[in-house]
Amino acid sequence: MQALLDAIAQMDAPTDAGRIFHGRGGLHPGCEQWALDAFPPVWLLTRFQPATDAELALVHNALAARWAQLQPDEPLNWVYQCRQAGQTETRLMAGAVPEPHVVTEHGARYLVHLLKGQNHGLFLDMASGRSWVRAQATGQKVLNLFAYTGAFSVAALQGGAKQVVNVDMSAGAMATGQQNHALNGLQAGASFLAHDIFKTWGKITRSGPYHLIVVDPPSYQKGSFVATKDYLRLMRRLPDLLRPGGRVLLCLNAPELSANFLRDQMQEAAPELEFEQRLPNPVAFADVSDERSLKVLVYRAPELAAPSATAAGR
Template identity: 45%
Template sequence: MNPQALFVFFSKLKEGLVLAPTEVRRLFHGRGRTYEGLEQITCDWIGQHLVVQLFRPVTDEFLAELTKGLESLASEPDYVSIRSISIQHRYEQGAPTQFLLGEQPDKVEVVESGLKYWMNISSNQNSGLFLDMRLGRDWVRANAKGKNVLNLFAYTCGFSVAAIAGGATQVVNVDMASSSLNRGRDNHHLNNQEVSRVKFLAHDIFKSWGKIKRMGPYDLIISDPPSFQKGSFALTKDYQKILRRLPDLLTENGQVLACVNSPSVTSDFVIEGMAEHAPTLNYLQRLDNPPEFADVDSEASLKVQLFSR
């Protein structure tokens, strides 16, 4: 990467801190390859903690300029709210973290679109909230009123929190990891929401269709699977098994928000899969990704697609 390009990096950081000073946000997304010379660096603003991630080794000059610029940023009066600054070296085993300022707790409370979530900012994998899904959660909140919602691969229930905030009558969250669902329950409590309207099923989806169907039919189904989960899910092999079940779970006018976050498949993967395995569902639109996650190849980024009966 090019140290002479870092002025763009710091310009975007300052711009983002002004636009969303109290909300969780990706401030710089070099991995979208829209910033030449900065393709392997990102920066997130997480609960007043500045988290920089490097995905490839950099030169001593680059690291020195990056460190100098971050320390200078923290000293400016406009950015006194910064509690800590860290650089995670994601290309090294264990992703060691270098602290330039302060310390980071294991768990912090963040705000997105006015809703609260817990995040693990020291984790290099399971932070608790995928920031590129912000507009997806906003869409669910805006369209959930009076609906029975099924949230497949629920993780920490971000969609569920958004749906209840939007007036959903019930949300059924399904995920194999009980620890993730426990965090989801904590997220609902953090927003003082009625957990009596929320179900948490720590089940293997493929072995639980009967139980899932009994809690339906659903007005809205959200399917946001991992690209790969060892021993339980492989996107290109298993997503079709999800799609063919959808018609039996939906109400007459039900909708499906089908998500894919693998650069190895395009948006046609779900559109064509739905046409083959759930032909009664029609493709409506692909939701926008947040502008901070711009990518030179839109098909390599997150794909959130809406279908309707």
């Protein structure tokens, strides 16, 4: 775990939420089970196998030493979470976690909850996707599928989106999404629909068509979405939901599925949509294999065909 300790010794005092050490990327042999994130003013250490008390003591000493250099007048706050075989153990190791706990990213504010479950309210690896949406959103009508706590919607509205329709099965996530919008002074422009998209698309279709659709589902969540069987069903709907020239942002965080999985599925389900680009992941999430890392692909619907000279003269 020396690479993790070295990263702690060299880190700066964070202002935005972000990843500090990404062992899962495979660039630090022997540290594949470790991740360290900053959710100021709290550090979150995650291990994907149980850590020993001795290992946790080493991390604590490293964090305490560095924090004493960076912020000698501030307390050290850090949380440890172990994730293994679907089980999660979370412990407050030092200090405290604010309640409410609000973090920032590129000027946006988000509620997070580090002591509850595996999903903390903001997926840090999707920062580049949010930046892209913010840059594309001016004047656009946006559909945000699997919206979770609405971070893409906040980014879109901050980028000048005209309207965002947020859809997620979880009413609790939608409620947090509404709080996130209020935190950012976004009192208009967003709607929130707690809804299972596979039961009916009627409400979603009636609010369209859309200039931009964000699709950021879980890769495997029983009763919600399983990428290997559900992505194709979803993709078949996209052409009817997009305006001519509209874009869709497809996201997939499944190490076992490559970007070609998305490309092949799209070619089968909606061949008229044209692949534009794959967005780069944040540098902090560098991976030894692009195909194991987060996949974020952009597709575009065809533009309306220009009328022929003959038709224009009629």
